[in-house]
Amino acid sequence: MTSRPTADATPRLDRSAPPEAQRVKVWDPLVRVFHWTLALGCITNLTVLRDAEAPHRYVGYAVATALVVRLLWGVIGTPHARFADFVTTPRRLLGYLKALLRGREPRYIGHNPAGAVMMLALMGLGATCAATGWMMGLDAFWGDRRVEAIHEVAANLILVMAVVHVLAALVESWRHRENLVGAMITGLKRAPSGDDVDHAALTHRG
Template sequence: MSGTLPSVGAASGGPAHSPREALPAPEVMVWDPVVRIFHWTVVAGCLLNLFVVEDGEALHEIIGYVVAAVLVVRVIWGFIGTPYARFAAFVPGPRRLAQYLSALAKGREPRMLGHNPAGAVMMLALMALLAATCVSGWMMGLDAFWGADWLEETHEWLANSILVMALLHAAAALIESRRHRENLVLAMITGRKRRA
């Protein structure tokens, strides 16, 4: 009698694996550290500047520059980063977005490992709002725009728009987590999602 163990799955007719061969992992890495650091830095920065730090304080400005810096890194990473981080992998065309929204309206939207088309559009909108908020905040410090009411109002409107969009984004993530039985908030912490 041989001293080796039978292959896993051999008795049931399933695929044979040697005892030392690893079975496929139940989870896959989707969100790399750059994506996760960007996400949580923006969350923290926006919450601090909207609700904790007073406008005009030096710390408000520093937080704004940190958010601007991680936004620049994320945009670059969208072209050279890991597969799920690249814009080419998730930015939808109009037809793909319409198909997804139609399926979503019927409750038949597919589960996706990366951003779904609606989530991708939301992410791009948030990134554009972040960029505009950072630029308007920077402009407020320039002599040419010092004390310009229209610029202060624009900056405030942009910041409040980020808050509204972020709340919609969070609500959608919670709803999708429930519908697909997957904790998307935890996935943005660990980077891992259930394998397709």
């Protein structure tokens, strides 16, 4: 009696999907505006507006407002915008990273686990910068070096993580034959197929 071969449960990376395949709306306008507001706000405040006190402060207020709106939208927004769609567990993240190292990670229609952790980390660091920047303008914390140090460290971490985020997006775009930067402009991604993961669709049907 011959034994049946064991099926490999790890999804196989599919690079065969044609670029002209049907596309679906994934990122709504608010998600896209938030993404670019956070990105451009942090870049300008860390570079050209770093020492421009008033403009730096106003950009910080804009970023803080965008973060508050995004937090609310993560609860009541469109399916792929909700935290329930992409907030992951350590076990799921570890499984994804292991598959990534083997070159067999599945394609996610929304945020993949690594991207979700990166997004939450950047939001947390952005909130830290906004809060400490506001505190530095109060009499109670004027000249407080601890608050200034936290603000500076959080800002530098944003810069480092933003570079990692961009590089990861470019690599994933190549591996899955999909322009992820373009998707955050148009909101459109290739329709799910095969082993693609789409938590929002499953939740919506449920």
